[in-house]
Amino acid sequence: xxxxxxxxxxxxxxxxxxxxxxxxxxxxxxxxxxxxxxxxxxxxxxxxxxxxxxxxxxxxxxxxxxxxxxxxxxxxxxxxxxxxxxxxxxxxxxxxxxxxxxxxxxxxxxxxxxxxxxxxxxxxxxxxxxxxxxxxxxxxxxxxxxxxxxxxxxxxxxxxxx
Amino acid sequence: xxxxxxxxxxxxxxxxxxxxxxxxxxxxxxxxxxxxxxxxxxxxxxxxxxxxxxxxxxxxxxxxxxxxxxxxxxxxxxxxxxxxxxxxxxxxxxxxxxxxxxxxxxxxxxxxxxxxxxxxxxxxxxxxxxxxx
Numbered sequence: 001x002x003x004x005x006x007x008x009x010x011x012x013x014x015x016x017x018x019x020x021x022x023x024x025x026x027x028x029x030x031x032x033x034x035x036x037x038x039x040x041x042x043x044x045x046x047x048x049x050x051x052x053x054x055x056x057x058x059x060x061x062x063x064x065x066x067x068x069x070x071x072x073x074x075x076x077x078x079x080x081x082x083x084x085x086x087x088x089x090x091x092x093x094x095x096x097x098x099x100x101x102x103x104x105x106x107x108x109x110x111x112x113x114x115x116x117x118x119x120x121x122x123x124x125x126x127x128x129x130x131x132x133x134x135x136x137x138x139x140x141x142x143x144x145x146x147x148x149x150x151x152x153x154x155x156x157x158x159x160x161x162x
Numbered sequence: 163x164x165x166x167x168x169x170x171x172x173x174x175x176x177x178x179x180x181x182x183x184x185x186x187x188x189x190x191x192x193x194x195x196x197x198x199x200x201x202x203x204x205x206x207x208x209x210x211x212x213x214x215x216x217x218x219x220x221x222x223x224x225x226x227x228x229x230x231x232x233x234x235x236x237x238x239x240x241x242x243x244x245x246x247x248x249x250x251x252x253x254x255x256x257x258x259x260x261x262x263x264x265x266x267x268x269x270x271x272x273x274x275x276x277x278x279x280x281x282x283x284x285x286x287x288x289x290x291x292x293x294x295x
Contacts, residue, residue: 007209015222022221024208029217029232036217039270040230057206059285062224085282 006033010055012067013047018075020067022055056141060086060149060162065141074141083148084128090157091124098124120156127156178215178233197240198231198293204246204276205285222273225283229291230271238267240295246276247288 006025011033015021025036033049041047048070056065056072064078098121105113134151138144152160173180184193198215202208208221220228242260260267260274274291278284 019223021223022208023218024202024210024221025218026210026213026216026232028213031217031232036230040218040220040228052207052209055207059205059224062285 004029004032006036008052009033009049010052011037011041011047011049012055012072013041013045014067016042016045018066019063020065020072022072056145058142058145060145061141072141074144076136076144079144079148080131080134080136083151084131086162087128087131087152087157090161091127094157095121095124123156127153179236194294196292197235197295198229199291200229201288201290202227203287204289205287223283225276225278225285226273227275227289228271228273231269231293234269235293235295237269237295238272240267240293242267242272242274242291242293244274244289244291246286246290 004025005027006029007027009025011023011025012020013023021041023037023040025033029036031039037047037049046067048067050070054071061074061079061082064075064082066073066075098117102114102117102121105111105117130151130153131148134148136144136147138147149160149162152162154160171182173182181195181197183191186192196214198213200213200216200219201211202213202219203211204221204225204227208219208227210216210219215232216229217232218230220230222228244260259277260272274289275283276286276289
């Protein structure tokens with residue numbers, strides 16, 4: 001029986017929820033690509049066959065990807081929401097550490113330090129606002145990803161892990 | 163003791179689920195073959211490294227993949243054995259889950275997620291799955 005090699009082919013299709021799924025064919029399958037598509041992609045979905053090299057490789061905001069016309073697109077608002085989650089993941093332990101600092105300042109009766117902690121905590125709470133106000137000019141996945149990853153307040157959050 | 167050296171062992175039926183059975187001298191079945199397996203990279207450009215009886219995988223999102231069988235299994239009561247890479251120890255507390263509620267394992271395949279230490283889904287550079295039935 002013949003085997004086919006579609007190692008470098010990818011089929012993007014509408015996942016039915018506004019996003020995109022990407023079918024990765026087996027490198028050695030006894031089914032043709034058309035047979036695999038018919039079997040493994042739900043009927044009625046918009047789909048395009050691309051080269052693997054045409055897909056974005058930075059998956060930082062993968063869950064914001066969309067099915068474009070023969071390309072993968074990105075929902076900027078969803079990507080921004082994902083970016084906020086990434087900021088929150090870094091922020092949460094910093095807030096917890098400030099809680100400890102506040103308790104210590106309170107126990108020591110150090111009001112100036114308590115005020116400083118209050119200010120730092122407020123800055124941490126507000127830090128996701130920079131995502132809302134960020135202007136993203138790119139429209140393609142790679143461009144949006146690069147611009148969004150740079151939206152980071154290192155003074156408040158420390159080094160950018162993205 | 164005798165040694166069987168052959169190139170192929172064929173079952174009597176022609177269907178994928180007409181499997182060869184292994185039995186002891188009393189006729190008790192004492193083993194089964196792996197019905198499907200796959201080794202794939204779930205990061206960057208997601209790609210299958212090698213597989214058996216897998217027609218494709220579907221990248222559904224971050225750390226969310228569907229494995230599709232080339233030949234369907236008789237039912238969804240198979241056993242999945244799965245593990246994943248640690249991505250350079252940067253996030254070592256990985257666990258994997260099979261999406262039983264959203265997409266129960268079926269005759270045609272199953273969906274799994276790879277998760278990071280914080281509990282959310284995370285891509286893995288090595289996902290290894292074997293299926294027994």
